[in-house]
Amino acid sequence: xxxxxxxxxxxxxxxxxxxxxxxxxxxxxxxxxxxxxxxxxxxxxxxxxxxxxxxxxxxxxxxxxxxxxxxxxxxxxxxxxxxxxxxxxxxxxxxxxxxxxxxxxxxxxxxxxxxxxxxxxxx
Amino acid sequence: xxxxxxxxxxxxxxxxxxxxxxxxxxxxxxxxxxxxxxxxxxxxxxxxxxxxxxxxxxxxxxxxxxxxxxxxxxxxxxxxxxxxxxxxxxxxxxxxxxxxxxxxxxxxxxxxxxxxxxxxxxxxxxxxxxxxxxxxxxxxxxxxxxxxxxxxxxxxxxxxxxxxxxxxxxxxxxxxxxxxxxxxxxxxxxxxxxxxxxxxxxxxxxxxxxxxxxxxxxxxxxxxxxxxxxxxxxxxxxxxxxxxxxxxxxxxxxxxxxxxxxxxxxxxxxxxxxxxxxxxxxxxxxxxxxxxxxxxxxxxxxxxxxxxxxxxxxxxxxxxxxxxxxxxxxxxxxxxxxxxxxxxxxxxxxxxxxxxxxxxxxxxxxxxxxxxxxxxxxxxxxxxxxxxxxxxxxxxxxxxxxxxxxxxxxxxxxxxxxxxxxxxxxxxxxxxxxxxxxxxxxxxxxxxxxxxxxxxxxxxxxxxxxxxxxxxxx
Numbered sequence: 001x002x003x004x005x006x007x008x009x010x011x012x013x014x015x016x017x018x019x020x021x022x023x024x025x026x027x028x029x030x031x032x033x034x035x036x037x038x039x040x041x042x043x044x045x046x047x048x049x050x051x052x053x054x055x056x057x058x059x060x061x062x063x064x065x066x067x068x069x070x071x072x073x074x075x076x077x078x079x080x081x082x083x084x085x086x087x088x089x090x091x092x093x094x095x096x097x098x099x100x101x102x103x104x105x106x107x108x109x110x111x112x113x114x115x116x117x118x119x120x121x122x123x
Numbered sequence: 124x125x126x127x128x129x130x131x132x133x134x135x136x137x138x139x140x141x142x143x144x145x146x147x148x149x150x151x152x153x154x155x156x157x158x159x160x161x162x163x164x165x166x167x168x169x170x171x172x173x174x175x176x177x178x179x180x181x182x183x184x185x186x187x188x189x190x191x192x193x194x195x196x197x198x199x200x201x202x203x204x205x206x207x208x209x210x211x212x213x214x215x216x217x218x219x220x221x222x223x224x225x226x227x228x229x230x231x232x233x234x235x236x237x238x239x240x241x242x243x244x245x246x247x248x249x250x251x252x253x254x255x256x257x258x259x260x261x262x263x264x265x266x267x268x269x270x271x272x273x274x275x276x277x278x279x280x281x282x283x284x285x286x287x288x289x290x291x292x293x294x295x296x297x298x299x300x301x302x303x304x305x306x307x308x309x310x311x312x313x314x315x316x317x318x319x320x321x322x323x324x325x326x327x328x329x330x331x332x333x334x335x336x337x338x339x340x341x342x343x344x345x346x347x348x349x350x351x352x353x354x355x356x357x358x359x360x361x362x363x364x365x366x367x368x369x370x371x372x373x374x375x376x377x378x379x380x381x382x383x384x385x386x387x388x389x390x391x392x393x394x395x396x397x398x399x400x401x402x403x404x405x406x407x408x409x410x411x412x413x414x415x416x417x418x419x420x421x422x423x424x425x426x427x428x429x430x431x432x433x434x435x436x437x438x439x440x441x442x443x444x445x446x447x448x449x450x451x452x453x454x455x456x457x458x459x460x461x462x463x464x465x466x467x468x469x470x471x472x473x474x475x476x477x478x479x480x481x482x483x484x485x486x487x488x489x490x491x492x493x494x495x496x497x498x499x500x501x502x503x504x505x506x507x508x509x510x511x512x513x514x515x516x517x518x519x520x521x522x523x524x525x526x527x528x529x530x531x532x533x534x535x536x537x538x539x540x541x542x543x544x545x546x547x548x549x550x551x552x553x554x555x556x557x558x559x560x561x562x563x564x565x566x567x568x569x570x571x572x573x574x575x576x577x578x579x580x581x582x583x584x585x586x587x588x589x590x591x592x593x594x595x596x597x
Binding site for chain 2: 004005105108111112115116
């Protein structure tokens with residue numbers, strides 16, 4: 001009865017199997033133990049590494065990055081819309097108004113972010 | 124007028140308030156809350172003029188996602204009333220919010236739009252999208268006083284566990300889609316009743332979806348987050364979580380189960396979940412000394428009673444119980460906010476001798492506690508009565524026995540609060556200040572609890588045409 005779901009099971013087995021075998025092979029065949037202090041340092045084009053490996057970023061960077069992703073994602077919705085636009089617009093104007101309302105909600109969000117100073121880097 | 128106008132106007136109201144917040148910097152932010160309450164009141168009024176129609180199984184396009192049946196309209200009004208009351212509570216707790224007061228008042232309106240869409244959702248895609256709208260705004264609201272470490276903990280716990288439960292829900296939806304090839308609830312139900320259905324994967328998907336919804340309604344074993352999140356979140360948000368989020372979870376549960384009850388195992392599973400929820404919620408509430416935590420566990424227990432109504436196929440009992448739960452929970456949380464503002468804490472000992480400091484608040488708290496316990500002549504009693512009656516008619520004897528025993532258990536911890544208010548001596552004598560609006564609200568809620576306890580007909584009449592989708596199909 002469940003035979004149709006065999007591919008799902010196979011997928012799980014392959015996923016787990018790959019992870020386990022990759023780890024096992026690196027433990028068994030990899031030449032561990034020959035490490036030393038110099039080998040463990042970060043490689044920076046032959047220069048002596050300086051500073052922290054994970055420097056702190058300004059929190060504004062995250063805000064801008066989040067806003068970028070938010071407004072970038074709307075493109076995902078616009079592509080399929082643009083593909084069918086020409087065929088459907090003749091019969092029904094709904095497709096135009098639905099996209100306009102969607103974009104205007106985004107526009108409000110953009111104006112709000114702008115007014116709140118989310119894109120203001122200096123402050 | 125179409126029912127969809129209601130959600131759209133709520134959304135426009137929310138956006139309008141946000142823009143007011145952004146552009147009118149010098150504005151007293153409390154005005155936004157008054158504007159929100161007024162706007163939601165207008166939408167609530169408008170909801171009585173929209174056209175409701177029965178479900179159309181063969182609807183296409185928008186109407187295959189969105190139902191405007193009486194059940195949906197009833198829960199839309201429920202969501203609007205809850206949000207209005209929560210905004211009043213937020214006004215009372217405004218001094219504790221350090222920053223972003225304007226958004227604190229605007230966010231619940233978006234949540235309200237999501238709750239209203241959830242009430243109408245009859246397609247898994249629509250259910251998922253509206254559920255996310257509700258949950259996302261709750262992520263922000265729960266962690267609103269984030270400088271407080273307890274709140275931060277609550278926010279992180281809610282975010283992670285809620286995201287996990289959403290994952291279960293989506294995975295369940297994909298399995299159901301994999302078996303039936305449909306996302307519309309009506310068509311899924313039709314596919315489930317086919318004789319050549321593959322039972323095991325369908326059941327697997329159904330159980331995963333129930334896990335996701337079980338988190339929303341705080342049923343055992345998905346209740347771990349409740350106590351900490353309820354305690355840490357700002358009190359008005361806790362009240363909103365325990366009423367709004369739970370009611371929306373139950374309306375979705377009622378709709379989804381109309382498709383799933385064709386699988387007989389689902390009902391047995393839900394009976395087990397209901398029994399576990401009743402026992403856990405009531406026993407865990409017994410030793411609590413923090414009133415917010417106590418109300419958190421009590422909300423788990425009430426989810427158990429509501430589940431008894433769900434497994435007895437009684438939409439009317441669930442609806443009435445939710446209305447009584449709305450009244451008594453919001454009343455107790457309003458008193459809690461007012462008292463905590465003056466005492467600085469939410470322990471039961473902060474209520475010591477409240478009857479001498481403010482007889483009005485003590486009376487309000489007593490009525491809500493008696494109603495939560497289920498004393499006759501309160502709305503809570505009638506809600507429990509209807510749920511048990513429905514369960515007996517379905518011959519769920521074991522369920523009723525457990526439920527009645529746990530009700531007796533509930534008396535202990537609810538009456539503990541009343542004892543503190545009337546028999547203990549107060550730590551300080553200063554009278555407690557609160558706004559006139561809160562006084563009017565509390566009086567209204569008290570009157571409603573008593574009225575529905577002796578004259579429940581208005582709600583029953585409103586619910587009679589909003590019959591359970593399951594019974595409609597049988």
